[in-house]
Amino acid sequence: MSKIDTVRAAMMQAMKDKDKARKDALSLLLSALKNKAIDKRADLTEDEENAVIFREIKQAQETIDTTPADRVQTIEEAKLRMSVYSEFVPKLMGENEIREVIAAVLAELAIEKPTAKDKGKIMKTLMPRVKGKADGSLVNQVLGSFFA
Numbered sequence: 001m002s003k004i005d006t007v008r009a010a011m012m013q014a015m016k017d018k019d020k021a022r023k024d025a026l027s028l029l030l031s032a033l034k035n036k037a038i039d040k041r042a043d044l045t046e047d048e049e050n051a052v053i054f055r056e057i058k059q060a061q062e063t064i065d066t067t068p069a070d071r072v073q074t075i076e077e078a079k080l081r082m083s084v085y086s087e088f089v090p091k092l093m094g095e096n097e098i099r100e101v102i103a104a105v106l107a108e109l110a111i112e113k114p115t116a117k118d119k120g121k122i123m124k125t126l127m128p129r130v131k132g133k134a135d136g137s138l139v140n141q142v143l144g145s146f147f148a
Contacts, residue, residue, distance in 0.1 A: 093134035
């Protein structure tokens with residue numbers, strides 16, 4: 001079952017429960033997923049669906065960060081959207097899991113003591129493995145701790 005179908009089913013349930021705020025948030029997410037599928041002119045892969053949801057979560061977070069404190073309703077709506085959207089994304093990798101993947105990449109590339117010069121080569125191999133599964137800034141931070 002694709003995320004579009006899952007989100008549509010959740011939206012129908014929200015309508016039955018007369019939960020307008022949740023239904024509106026799910027409607028926005030469903031629109032974003034459908035628009036991406038239309039742009040691609042094909043069904044989305046699971047990674048592409050997750051990327052759309054992560055982008056929507058990031059946009060909601062930016063709304064929270066940039067909205068003045070006196071606009072309480074807008075901030076509450078963005079927080080609700082973030083909590084609803086987070087139900088549909090896979091659990092992100094933690095710091096320890098990222099360390100394990102980095103260690104495997106270093107072993108694969110035969111790099112014992114990585115330097116800043118090796119970062120590009122490491123990231124080129126590492127990012128496809130963690131894309132959609134880990135926050136990019138956290139991956140960069142953890143990788144930075146490997147450099148001497």
